[in-house]
Amino acid sequence: MKPNRTEWQKRCTFNGFCKKVLKNEAIDAFRESRTRRKHEVVFSELTPQEEGRLYAYDHYFEEQEGFQVAGKWITPKLRAEALRALPEEKRQAVSLYYFFGMNNVEITGLMKIPRSTVQYRRTSSFELLKRYLEERAGE
Known part of the structure:
Protein backbone atom coordinates (compact mmCIF):
# COMPACT_ATOMS: atom_id res chain seq x y z
CA MET A 1 0.00 0.00 0.00
CA LYS A 2 1.32 3.38 -0.96
CA PRO A 3 0.41 6.38 1.19
CA ASN A 4 -1.54 9.05 -0.68
CA ARG A 5 -0.04 12.46 -1.38
CA THR A 6 -1.56 14.34 1.61
CA GLU A 7 -0.39 11.69 4.10
CA TRP A 8 3.13 11.92 2.64
CA GLN A 9 3.09 15.71 3.01
CA LYS A 10 1.91 15.40 6.63
CA ARG A 11 4.72 12.95 7.37
CA CYS A 12 7.31 15.23 5.81
CA THR A 13 5.95 18.24 7.69
CA PHE A 14 5.97 16.32 10.97
CA ASN A 15 9.53 15.03 10.34
CA GLY A 16 10.69 18.57 9.61
CA PHE A 17 9.03 19.82 12.81
CA CYS A 18 10.68 17.06 14.89
CA LYS A 19 14.11 17.80 13.41
CA LYS A 20 13.70 21.52 14.13
CA VAL A 21 12.66 20.83 17.75
CA LEU A 22 15.61 18.47 18.31
CA LYS A 23 18.02 20.96 16.76
CA ASN A 24 16.73 23.79 18.97
CA GLU A 25 16.91 21.58 22.08
CA ALA A 26 20.51 20.70 21.23
CA ILE A 27 21.34 24.39 20.83
CA ASP A 28 19.67 25.19 24.18
CA ALA A 29 21.54 22.37 25.91
CA PHE A 30 24.84 23.56 24.46
CA ARG A 31 24.18 27.17 25.58
CA GLU A 32 23.18 26.04 29.07
CA SER A 33 26.28 23.87 29.33
CA ARG A 34 28.49 26.75 28.20
CA THR A 35 26.87 29.13 30.71
CA ARG A 36 27.26 26.59 33.53
CA ARG A 37 30.94 26.06 32.68
CA LYS A 38 31.57 29.81 33.05
CA HIS A 39 30.37 29.66 36.67
CA GLU A 40 31.84 26.31 37.70
CA VAL A 41 35.00 26.09 39.77
CA VAL A 42 37.19 23.02 40.08
CA PHE A 43 37.58 21.91 43.72
CA SER A 44 41.35 21.68 43.41
CA GLU A 45 41.48 25.39 42.52
CA LEU A 46 39.64 26.55 45.66
CA THR A 47 41.46 28.47 48.35
CA PRO A 48 41.32 27.08 51.91
CA GLN A 49 38.87 29.86 52.87
CA GLU A 50 36.54 28.97 49.98
CA GLU A 51 36.84 25.29 50.86
CA GLY A 52 35.86 26.08 54.43
CA ARG A 53 32.56 27.56 53.28
CA LEU A 54 31.55 24.30 51.56
CA TYR A 55 31.01 22.30 54.75
CA ALA A 56 30.07 22.68 58.37
CA TYR A 57 31.70 20.92 61.29
CA ASP A 58 29.30 19.63 63.93
CA HIS A 59 30.53 20.46 67.42
CA TYR A 60 27.63 18.58 69.02
CA PHE A 61 29.70 16.29 71.20
CA GLU A 62 32.20 18.98 72.10
CA GLU A 63 29.61 21.50 73.24
CA GLN A 64 27.37 19.24 75.30
CA GLU A 65 28.60 18.50 78.74
Whole structure:
Protein backbone atom coordinates (compact mmCIF):
# COMPACT_ATOMS: atom_id res chain seq x y z
CA MET A 1 0.00 0.00 0.00
CA LYS A 2 1.32 3.38 -0.96
CA PRO A 3 0.41 6.38 1.19
CA ASN A 4 -1.54 9.05 -0.68
CA ARG A 5 -0.04 12.46 -1.38
CA THR A 6 -1.56 14.34 1.61
CA GLU A 7 -0.39 11.69 4.10
CA TRP A 8 3.13 11.92 2.64
CA GLN A 9 3.09 15.71 3.01
CA LYS A 10 1.91 15.40 6.63
CA ARG A 11 4.72 12.95 7.37
CA CYS A 12 7.31 15.23 5.81
CA THR A 13 5.95 18.24 7.69
CA PHE A 14 5.97 16.32 10.97
CA ASN A 15 9.53 15.03 10.34
CA GLY A 16 10.69 18.57 9.61
CA PHE A 17 9.03 19.82 12.81
CA CYS A 18 10.68 17.06 14.89
CA LYS A 19 14.11 17.80 13.41
CA LYS A 20 13.70 21.52 14.13
CA VAL A 21 12.66 20.83 17.75
CA LEU A 22 15.61 18.47 18.31
CA LYS A 23 18.02 20.96 16.76
CA ASN A 24 16.73 23.79 18.97
CA GLU A 25 16.91 21.58 22.08
CA ALA A 26 20.51 20.70 21.23
CA ILE A 27 21.34 24.39 20.83
CA ASP A 28 19.67 25.19 24.18
CA ALA A 29 21.54 22.37 25.91
CA PHE A 30 24.84 23.56 24.46
CA ARG A 31 24.18 27.17 25.58
CA GLU A 32 23.18 26.04 29.07
CA SER A 33 26.28 23.87 29.33
CA ARG A 34 28.49 26.75 28.20
CA THR A 35 26.87 29.13 30.71
CA ARG A 36 27.26 26.59 33.53
CA ARG A 37 30.94 26.06 32.68
CA LYS A 38 31.57 29.81 33.05
CA HIS A 39 30.37 29.66 36.67
CA GLU A 40 31.84 26.31 37.70
CA VAL A 41 35.00 26.09 39.77
CA VAL A 42 37.19 23.02 40.08
CA PHE A 43 37.58 21.91 43.72
CA SER A 44 41.35 21.68 43.41
CA GLU A 45 41.48 25.39 42.52
CA LEU A 46 39.64 26.55 45.66
CA THR A 47 41.46 28.47 48.35
CA PRO A 48 41.32 27.08 51.91
CA GLN A 49 38.87 29.86 52.87
CA GLU A 50 36.54 28.97 49.98
CA GLU A 51 36.84 25.29 50.86
CA GLY A 52 35.86 26.08 54.43
CA ARG A 53 32.56 27.56 53.28
CA LEU A 54 31.55 24.30 51.56
CA TYR A 55 31.01 22.30 54.75
CA ALA A 56 30.07 22.68 58.37
CA TYR A 57 31.70 20.92 61.29
CA ASP A 58 29.30 19.63 63.93
CA HIS A 59 30.53 20.46 67.42
CA TYR A 60 27.63 18.58 69.02
CA PHE A 61 29.70 16.29 71.20
CA GLU A 62 32.20 18.98 72.10
CA GLU A 63 29.61 21.50 73.24
CA GLN A 64 27.37 19.24 75.30
CA GLU A 65 28.60 18.50 78.74
CA GLY A 66 26.66 15.34 79.51
CA PHE A 67 25.21 14.39 82.86
CA GLN A 68 26.19 12.74 86.10
CA VAL A 69 24.72 9.46 87.35
CA ALA A 70 25.80 7.73 90.56
CA GLY A 71 28.90 9.92 90.70
CA LYS A 72 29.94 9.01 87.15
CA TRP A 73 30.11 11.53 84.32
CA ILE A 74 28.30 10.34 81.12
CA THR A 75 28.98 12.36 77.97
CA PRO A 76 27.11 12.07 74.66
CA LYS A 77 30.34 10.90 73.04
CA LEU A 78 30.67 8.11 75.58
CA ARG A 79 27.07 7.02 74.98
CA ALA A 80 27.71 6.92 71.21
CA GLU A 81 30.88 4.87 71.76
CA ALA A 82 28.96 2.47 74.00
CA LEU A 83 26.32 1.93 71.31
CA ARG A 84 29.03 1.40 68.69
CA ALA A 85 30.67 -1.19 70.93
CA LEU A 86 27.55 -3.38 70.84
CA PRO A 87 27.42 -6.23 68.34
CA GLU A 88 25.55 -5.23 65.16
CA GLU A 89 22.41 -7.31 65.80
CA LYS A 90 22.04 -5.99 69.36
CA ARG A 91 22.68 -2.40 68.28
CA GLN A 92 20.04 -2.80 65.59
CA ALA A 93 17.43 -4.12 68.03
CA VAL A 94 18.11 -1.33 70.55
CA SER A 95 18.09 1.37 67.88
CA LEU A 96 14.86 0.20 66.30
CA TYR A 97 13.11 0.00 69.67
CA TYR A 98 14.29 3.21 71.33
CA PHE A 99 15.20 5.54 68.49
CA PHE A 100 12.64 4.51 65.87
CA GLY A 101 9.83 3.68 68.30
CA MET A 102 9.17 0.19 66.95
CA ASN A 103 7.74 -2.52 69.19
CA ASN A 104 9.01 -6.10 69.44
CA VAL A 105 6.48 -7.41 66.90
CA GLU A 106 7.51 -4.80 64.30
CA ILE A 107 11.20 -5.53 64.90
CA THR A 108 10.49 -9.26 64.60
CA GLY A 109 8.91 -8.69 61.19
CA LEU A 110 11.74 -6.48 60.02
CA MET A 111 14.65 -8.58 61.25
CA LYS A 112 12.87 -11.94 60.63
CA ILE A 113 13.80 -13.39 64.01
CA PRO A 114 11.66 -14.70 66.91
CA ARG A 115 10.16 -12.15 69.30
CA SER A 116 11.96 -13.71 72.26
CA THR A 117 15.27 -13.11 70.45
CA VAL A 118 14.42 -9.42 70.04
CA GLN A 119 13.60 -9.17 73.74
CA TYR A 120 16.80 -11.02 74.69
CA ARG A 121 18.96 -8.79 72.47
CA ARG A 122 17.48 -5.65 74.00
CA THR A 123 17.84 -6.74 77.62
CA SER A 124 21.33 -8.19 77.17
CA SER A 125 22.36 -4.99 75.40
CA PHE A 126 21.56 -3.02 78.54
CA GLU A 127 23.92 -5.15 80.57
CA LEU A 128 26.68 -4.58 78.01
CA LEU A 129 25.96 -0.83 77.87
CA LYS A 130 25.93 -0.65 81.66
CA ARG A 131 29.31 -2.39 81.95
CA TYR A 132 30.82 -0.26 79.18
CA LEU A 133 29.65 3.00 80.79
CA GLU A 134 30.73 1.94 84.29
CA GLU A 135 34.23 1.09 83.06
CA ARG A 136 34.76 4.26 81.02
CA ALA A 137 32.67 6.93 82.78
CA GLY A 138 34.66 9.79 84.23
CA GLU A 139 37.77 9.16 82.10
